[in-house]
Amino acid sequence: MPDELRLAFLGFGNVGRALARLLESKRTSLEANYGMCLRVIGVATGRHGSIIRPEGVNMLQAIETVEEGQPLSSLGTSGPADSLAFLQAVEADALLESIPVNYQTGQPALGCIEAALKRGMHVISANKGPVVHGYQRLTELARQYGVRYLFESAVMDGAPIFSLWREALPAGELKSFRGILNSTTNLILTQMEQGRSYEQALAHAQAIGVAETDPSGDILGWDAAVKVAALVTVLMNMPLTPDRVARRGIDGLSLDHIQAAAHEGKRWKLICSAERTAGHIEARVQPELIDAADPLYTVMGTSSAITFVTDVLPWLTITEGDPGPMTTAYGMLADLVRAAGAL
Numbered sequence: 420m421p422d423e424l425r426l427a428f429l430g431f432g433n434v435g436r437a438l439a440r441l442l443e444s445k446r447t448s449l450e451a452n453y454g455m456c457l458r459v460i461g462v463a464t465g466r467h468g469s470i471i472r473p474e475g476v477n478m479l480q481a482i483e484t485v486e487e488g489q490p491l492s493s494l495g496t497s498g499p500a501d502s503l504a505f506l507q508a509v510e511a512d513a514l515l516e517s518i519p520v521n522y523q524t525g526q527p528a529l530g531c532i533e534a535a536l537k538r539g540m541h542v543i544s545a546n547k548g549p550v551v552h553g554y555q556r557l558t559e560l561a562r563q564y565g566v567r568y569l570f571e572s573a574v575m576d577g578a579p580i581f582s583l584w585r586e587a588l589p590a591g592e593l594k595s596f597r598g599i600l601n602s603t604t605n606l607i608l609t610q611m612e613q614g615r616s617y618e619q620a621l622a623h624a625q626a627i628g629v630a631e632t633d634p635s636g637d638i639l640g641w642d643a644a645v646k647v648a649a650l651v652t653v654l655m656n657m658p659l660t661p662d663r664v665a666r667r668g669i670d671g672l673s674l675d676h677i678q679a680a681a682h683e684g685k686r687w688k689l690i691c692s693a694e695r696t697a698g699h700i701e702a703r704v705q706p707e708l709i710d711a712a713d714p715l716y717t718v719m720g721t722s723s724a725i726t727f728v729t730d731v732l733p734w735l736t737i738t739e740g741d742p743g744p745m746t747t748a749y750g751m752l753a754d755l756v757r758a759a760g761a762l
């Protein structure tokens with residue numbers, strides 16, 4: 420008889436609902452292949468209320484309810500409106516956190532993750548804010564309480580980055596990395612290369628749900644800077660906040676720049692990079708003009724990629740095609756399997 424794992428969702432937006440769908444579709448194979456028997460006993464949101472049901476929440480109904488704009492209380496049992504009160508009330512083994520990122524402080528996710536770890540829950544998070552503002556403290560708390568704090572999806576959606584270093588590259592040392600980590604800007608640059616204006620490209624990115632209504636976090640390079648800071652903090656073991664990443668966005672690039680580059684067989688890309696030099700880290704986000712010999716040249720649209728330079732492998736590139744909420748959900752599912760000790 421497989422062990423039962425009681426789950427709580429904190430955040431039930433694009434990622435949370437994609438994860439709920441993925442867990443439903445993988446239910447049989449998770450049980451057969453990993454002995455994992457899952458029961459969701461709580462879901463909390465910002466404006467749609469929360470539900471706690473120890474006998475199990477019907478997740479397909481919960482998805483439908485939120486997608487219809489109804490509160491979760493319409494399913495019969497409402498939980499506390501406040502996230503911290505929800506976490507004190509729900510008796511879960513693992514928390515699946517996907518609430519909005521706060522670049523400046525990591526809150527309120529940071530406090531919620533801390534509360535869940537202290538209640539003995541594994542925490543699987545898609546949120547990069549707590550990684551840059553609390554990685555060491557949260558990891559130490561998880562160790563103290565005998566649980567895991569995992570965040571594979573926070574930087575490159577479903578592509579294995581953190582687990583790659585933790586599990587597949589033992590004793591390797593990361594000297595530098597260079598990548599394309601922001602989907603919105605890469606899609607806009609791709610569209611502009613195809614002749615659309617910046618405004619048309621941005622409108623397209625918003626229409627397909629890649630860019631937010633206020634896209635400044637992406638355009639000015641903040642999202643990319645937070646990702647660089649998270650990678651440096653975790654993979655280079657050097658705590659770094661986003662304000663210490665030298666940052667320029669794509670706001671200075673015009674259609675003329677992009678078409679002139681294309682004419683010479685080159686492309687402008689928003690490049691994220693960091694390099695370790697004698698105990699010091701140089702981290703930056705900036706537009707760079709690259710040619711076809713660069714491994715990042717063919718990374719188009721919403722795709723992302725990263726090249727690692729290590730002391731043992733001269734370089735290793737990972738490219739993820741067309742990420743979205745479902746690939747992010749997969750990163751969380753993979754973390755859940757790890758946290759359950761099934762790998």
Ligand SMILES: NC(=O)c1ccc[n+]([C@@H]2O[C@H](COP(=O)([O-])OP(=O)(O)OC[C@H]3O[C@@H](n4cnc5c(N)ncnc54)[C@H](OP(=O)(O)O)[C@@H]3O)[C@@H](O)[C@H]2O)c1
Binds near residue numbers: 747
């Ligand atoms: N979208 C992606 O593909 C992707 C990729 C990688 C990482 N991420 C990260 O994943 C997280 C979620 O992204 P998303 O696209 O799913 O966002 P989203 O669609 O805006 O969903 C956010 C969810 O969080 C809820 N929420 C807001 N404040 C809350 C609070 N204080 N307590 C509990 N729930 C709260 C919202 O509830 P209401 O709607 O009821 O207010 C909503 O259910 C973000 O941190 C994002 O950076 C997303």
